[in-house]
Structures are given as C-alpha cells and as structure tokens.
Amino acid sequence: MSCINGKTYLDRINRLHNNVWINGAKITGNLSEHPAFKGVMKSQAMLYDMQHEKAFQDILTFKSPSTGDNVGTSYLEPKTKEDLAKRRKSFQVWAHQNVGMMGRSPDYMNTVVMTFAACAKLFGDKQYTENMRNFYTHCRENDLSLTHTFIQPQVNRSALYFENASDAIAARVIEENKDGLVIHGARLLATQGGMTDELLVFPTGAFHFDAAYAYAFSIPSNTPGLKFVCRESFDNGKSHYDHPLSSRFEEVDSVVLFDQVTVPWDRVFLNGSTDIASRLYTDSSFMPLQVHQVTSRNIIKTEFILGILQSLVDAIKVGEYQHIQEKITEVIVTLETLKALLTASEVHASIDQWGTMVPDRKPLMAAMNLFPRTYPRFIEIMQLIGASGLVSIPTEMDFQSEIGDELRHYLQSADRDGYEKVKLFRLAWDLSMSSFAGRQILYERFFFGDPVRFATGLYRDYDRSEYVKWVEEFLNRQK
Ligand SMILES: Cc1cc2nc3c(=O)[nH]c(=O)nc-3n(C[C@H](O)[C@H](O)[C@H](O)COP(=O)(O)OP(=O)(O)OC[C@H]3O[C@@H](n4cnc5c(N)ncnc54)[C@H](O)[C@@H]3O)c2cc1C
Structure with a gap:
C-alpha cells in the first residue's frame, strides 16, 4: 500500500473508536469531530495530503523496497548522505506547513520506528528482532501514525525510590501467557494520545533493577483495556483569526492507563532484560x-x-x-x-x-x-x-x-x-x-x-x- 492521504488518516482513526477521556467523559462519536481534536487532526490530515501533491511528492515519499509504491520519507532508513538530506527536506516541508508548532507530526515517531528497526539486533532475542523489523515494515507500508509513552508517572523521583510491586503505579508486566504480555499501570506522556493508529511503549532509559519494567512493544490505540486520559484542551473552538495557532496545532497530551492490557507476542520487542533496556538509547543511533x-x-x-x-x-x-x-x-x-x-x-x-x-x-x-x-x-x-x-x-x-x-x-x-x-x-x-x-x-x-x-x-x-x-x-x- 502507498502512503495515505488525510481522509484515510481521519477515517481510520474514527473507525478505531479509541478509549479517550477528556473533561470527565469518554469521547463517543468521531474523534475528528470532537472540539479538542478537530483542529489538530485536520492539520495532521493536511500533512498526509501533501504526500500526494506533485510539488512535494519527490521530497515526502520514496519507493517502498517491498512494493515499489510511494511511502513516507520519514520511514526511509538513510544509507547515504543524500538520504539524510532528503529526510531533512521532508521534515522541513511538513514543519513549514504547521509553522513548526506540531512537535509530534508523524515524522517524529516514524523516525523512532525506523531507527529501532535499523538496529533491531539490539533487542537481543531473534524473535523480538524480527518483530521490530516486521512492525517497521507494517508501519511504513500502511503509513501508520503513532504516539508514544517513554516515561513513568511522576510519583517519586528520588534516586532511592523503588515502587512496591503489589501497589504498582508505573505500568509493569504482571503476567506472561500464551497470548502475550499483560501490562497493568500507568505511563506518561502521550502527546497526540488517542489520535494515532498505534501506541509505542519503550523503557525510560534509566536503569531498572526490576525486570517487570524492561519491556518495549507497540499496540493499536484501540486495544482493550487501554485508556488515554487527556488534559483539558487549549483549543477553545475559536476562529483562526482569534486563536491562529491553538485552533490548528493544539496537540493534546494524555496520560495512558493500562488495565490488564494484553500485548500479543508478535508485538513485543523487549521483555525482561534490564541490561538491554538500559542500552537502547545509548547503543542505537x-x-x-x-x-x-x-x-x-x-x-x-x-x-x-x-x-x-x-x-x-x-x-x-x-x-x-x-x-x-x-x-x-x-x-x-x-x-x-x-x-x-x-x-x-x-x-x-x-x-x-x-x-x-x-x-x-x-x-x-x-x-x-x-x-x-x-x-x-x-x-x-x-x-x-x-x-x-x-x-x-x-x-x-x-x-x-x-x-x-x-x-x-x-x-x-x-x-x-x-x-x-x-x-x-x-x-x-x-x-x-x-x-x-x-x-x-x-x-x-x-x-x-x-x-x-x-x-x-x-x-x-x-x-x-x-x-x-x-x-x-x-x-x-x-x-
Ligand atoms: C508538553 C510535553 C509533551 C510531552 N510529550 C511526550 C510524549 O509524547 N511521549 C513521552 O514519552 N513523553 C513526553 N513528554 C515527557 C518528557 O519526556 C518528560 O517531561 C521529560 O522526560 C522529563 O521527565 P518528567 O516530566 O517526568 O520530569 P521529572 O523527571 O519528574 O523532573 C522534574 C524535575 O526534577 C529534576 N530531576 C528529576 N530526577 C532527576 C535526576 N535523577 N537528576 C537530576 N534532576 C532530576 C528535573 O531536572 C526536573 O527539574 C512530554 C513532556 C511535556 C512537558
């Protein structure tokens, strides 16, 4: 499949019916029509549309190595300096469109996925390595949008604090079964949480003694048990004249709650290795x-x-x-x-x-x-x-x-x-x-x-x- 346009993005997210909470209520109906998401999702859709505009196509897309179709440049694994230049131009074309205000335009997360797929052997286990690579191909070929949570709740940042496993707050693995990992607890902080196809979860980068926190995976945003709890929106539904930036680029931030969420084994990239978890950001690029x-x-x-x-x-x-x-x-x-x-x-x-x-x-x-x-x-x-x-x-x-x-x-x-x-x-x-x-x-x-x-x-x-x-x-x- 080739890169998507804005309509496909909006339809796909609306169809997911993600479990998104804001102002004390769960959002029902189309997310792209909700006042908190309408403006920013339209802006995101415009970025996807640009991939099909003749003036930008050469910069924003490249030929998929699997199908030969046009896919998004931010998924391009750079092999030459020319590739890097192409990536930079594509980032800047999109940033120009949103005047640099959308920190989580899709190229941000696409780059994360591309980077970790390129160094997938770092995940150690043969199956996890393959999962990471397959996931990258899946994202690239379907032009998936992603949000992410890389940190734990801000409860107690003292160096001497260790969470009590029986009263866990930070999301941890509570079970492994034939279907996958079961995750329970909370994670921070998913900007654009709920308005993307997938949620990518990686360890914090700090060393953890407890293997239950050493996990990495991605799941569809509508996975059962997953909840995005948003802060109040700063898009007050005003006109572009009144609020020129917040009416367009207000990327809602959310806390992510996992209520015994099952992560299927083919979506697990890391499980249980505190050593690899602590090296993910230093030994990769x-x-x-x-x-x-x-x-x-x-x-x-x-x-x-x-x-x-x-x-x-x-x-x-x-x-x-x-x-x-x-x-x-x-x-x-x-x-x-x-x-x-x-x-x-x-x-x-x-x-x-x-x-x-x-x-x-x-x-x-x-x-x-x-x-x-x-x-x-x-x-x-x-x-x-x-x-x-x-x-x-x-x-x-x-x-x-x-x-x-x-x-x-x-x-x-x-x-x-x-x-x-x-x-x-x-x-x-x-x-x-x-x-x-x-x-x-x-x-x-x-x-x-x-x-x-x-x-x-x-x-x-x-x-x-x-x-x-x-x-x-x-x-x-x-x-
Ligand atoms: C608007 C916004 C959007 C974000 N979007 C995302 C996102 O999409 N996905 C995501 O995963 N994350 C996101 N983040 C989270 C971001 O990665 C964290 O804010 C950042 O890593 C800092 O962590 P913290 O907020 O928990 O601060 P803390 O770690 O709690 O720090 C609070 C204060 O304590 C100090 N402190 C704490 N621990 C130490 C220490 N060990 N040594 C020295 N000083 C210390 C800090 O310097 C700081 O002054 C977002 C954050 C913001 C503000």
Whole structure:
C-alpha cells in the first residue's frame, strides 16, 4: 500500500473508536469531530495530503523496497548522505506547513520506528528482532501514525525510590501467557494520545533493577483495556483569526492507563532484560537520528518566530532602537547556529555499527542543549517587543460588530489597519501569552527529556582528553 492521504488518516482513526477521556467523559462519536481534536487532526490530515501533491511528492515519499509504491520519507532508513538530506527536506516541508508548532507530526515517531528497526539486533532475542523489523515494515507500508509513552508517572523521583510491586503505579508486566504480555499501570506522556493508529511503549532509559519494567512493544490505540486520559484542551473552538495557532496545532497530551492490557507476542520487542533496556538509547543511533528530525523542525519554528518578531517591529516602527535590534539579532544568532549545527551533522555523517548513515552526534547534541534554553527567551523577547499590543486584541466578533470601524481606526499600526494589526498581534499573543503558548514553552523545555540530565549526558560523552593533554603540554613548555 502507498502512503495515505488525510481522509484515510481521519477515517481510520474514527473507525478505531479509541478509549479517550477528556473533561470527565469518554469521547463517543468521531474523534475528528470532537472540539479538542478537530483542529489538530485536520492539520495532521493536511500533512498526509501533501504526500500526494506533485510539488512535494519527490521530497515526502520514496519507493517502498517491498512494493515499489510511494511511502513516507520519514520511514526511509538513510544509507547515504543524500538520504539524510532528503529526510531533512521532508521534515522541513511538513514543519513549514504547521509553522513548526506540531512537535509530534508523524515524522517524529516514524523516525523512532525506523531507527529501532535499523538496529533491531539490539533487542537481543531473534524473535523480538524480527518483530521490530516486521512492525517497521507494517508501519511504513500502511503509513501508520503513532504516539508514544517513554516515561513513568511522576510519583517519586528520588534516586532511592523503588515502587512496591503489589501497589504498582508505573505500568509493569504482571503476567506472561500464551497470548502475550499483560501490562497493568500507568505511563506518561502521550502527546497526540488517542489520535494515532498505534501506541509505542519503550523503557525510560534509566536503569531498572526490576525486570517487570524492561519491556518495549507497540499496540493499536484501540486495544482493550487501554485508556488515554487527556488534559483539558487549549483549543477553545475559536476562529483562526482569534486563536491562529491553538485552533490548528493544539496537540493534546494524555496520560495512558493500562488495565490488564494484553500485548500479543508478535508485538513485543523487549521483555525482561534490564541490561538491554538500559542500552537502547545509548547503543542505537536513536539520539542523532531523532535530533536530526527535531532540529530540522526547530529551524523552521525559529524562522517563523523571527518573521513574527520582525512583523511586530515593522508594525509599530520600533526597529530604530538598538535594544530592539539586539533582541532580533539574538534570534538570528540562534537560527544560524542551529542551521550550522544541522549542516555540520550531515557533512560529518557516517555509517554506524548497524549500517545506517547517521548524522554526527556532537553538533546535534549541542543543538539539543541549545534550543530548550533559547526558546523561552524568544517568547520573552516577543513579550518585550509586543508590550501592550499583546493584550489590545479584541476578537473577530468585535470587528464584526457595530464598533468594528472604530476598532479598525483606533487599533491601527504604522503599517496596517486595526483589523490587520490585531490579526498579527493575536498570532504573537497565541505564541507568547495563551495556554497554548505556555504549553509550547514547557514542551520545548522537556519534550526530549530533562534538560539537566541532557546536559549531563553531553558532559559525560564529549571527549575533552585531547584538550586537557594540550594544556598539560603547554604548562610544561620550556620556551
Ligand atoms: C508538553 C510535553 C509533551 C510531552 N510529550 C511526550 C510524549 O509524547 N511521549 C513521552 O514519552 N513523553 C513526553 N513528554 C515527557 C518528557 O519526556 C518528560 O517531561 C521529560 O522526560 C522529563 O521527565 P518528567 O516530566 O517526568 O520530569 P521529572 O523527571 O519528574 O523532573 C522534574 C524535575 O526534577 C529534576 N530531576 C528529576 N530526577 C532527576 C535526576 N535523577 N537528576 C537530576 N534532576 C532530576 C528535573 O531536572 C526536573 O527539574 C512530554 C513532556 C511535556 C512537558
């Protein structure tokens, strides 16, 4: 089967009737028509539609090695630097469509599946290795969408805390039987939970002494016993004028509950090996391949933010002030740094032990340490430049009312009338002040893990021995 279009995506998810809870009730009826999901599912569907547009087909698809049909580029296992470039272009074409706001556009998870299939031998057991590879082929050929839960509930993060097995909170294997593994408990945090075909569950990456937490699998989102419990939605059903971003790109986050869920054996990739569980992220090329996708998107997001900031500056004519120029320059510097790091990662790409062409890890780790710190600053800059303009924002209905003409006049900026000025400033508001904005900041800080432990990882892995040796040599110079 070839890559899907938006309609197939929407129909398929609606048919699953996933067990999704929001605001104290289970969603019945079509998920794509529910107020919390309508906007974002439409945006997701548009991405799938693009795979069939002539202008994007060469970038967004490649020929399936099994059937010769067009399948999604994010499933392409890179073997050459050209493959990496093709992957980057496809990420950026999609990110452009959602102005970098959908952190979990399908290419994110497709990359995870591709990466672990490429190093499937890492899963040890012959059957699990085969399961991982078969699952990848199944996803690629059917263009499946996925969500994931890679962490355990935030109950007690003390290093000395061990959960009591008889009163388990974090999902664990409670039984193995002829049908598969039985999982019971909770996992965090499935962004897009409920609006995808599949749920991928992997171990946290931290070492666990208890083998009951050392599992990896994927199951259809409508598997019996599986529940997605969503936070309240930040899409308030307002127009694109009023909430330009939250009405389109609000990716709901959910807690996932497993009530004695059976995972069939052919969907199990790992079971019981704490050793393999702790090596999954270090011995695979998960980090560089994933951060390659993430940084490609972050570049597009930064470009969009830069565009908004400059539009604000031009609208109220504050570009002559040095501190404004300095603030805009801060964003430019980050943008150029991200681009340089991404290019460097591709130029210095090499084949890993699994035979995959992998972008250089070091510049990507630098990019991944940089962005979670600079993104909140971008938003601060937006508030500092937008000032009262970010709250002088009547709604579309106000403009359509009898006071509309007054608003057009009194709310004008140096370059546009009140309606157009408020339209621009509402966009800046939705990115810097709304609930959607707050969630985006938290997302960029944490979505790929704890930034503190991420920095620790770079500290640990970055080889400085040569420089230390050099300093010693200098200290011992006789001349
Ligand atoms: C908006 C959003 C969307 C997300 N989407 C997904 C998703 O789709 N799928 C998914 O699997 N996950 C997702 N995540 C979860 C994300 O991976 C985690 O937030 C991240 O790994 C941090 O874990 P935590 O939130 O449990 O924070 P915690 O680990 O509880 O950390 C809380 C605080 O304690 C500190 N801390 C805790 N333990 C240690 C330690 N050992 N050493 C030093 N400091 C420590 C941290 O630095 C931090 O300041 C998402 C998160 C957010 C915010």
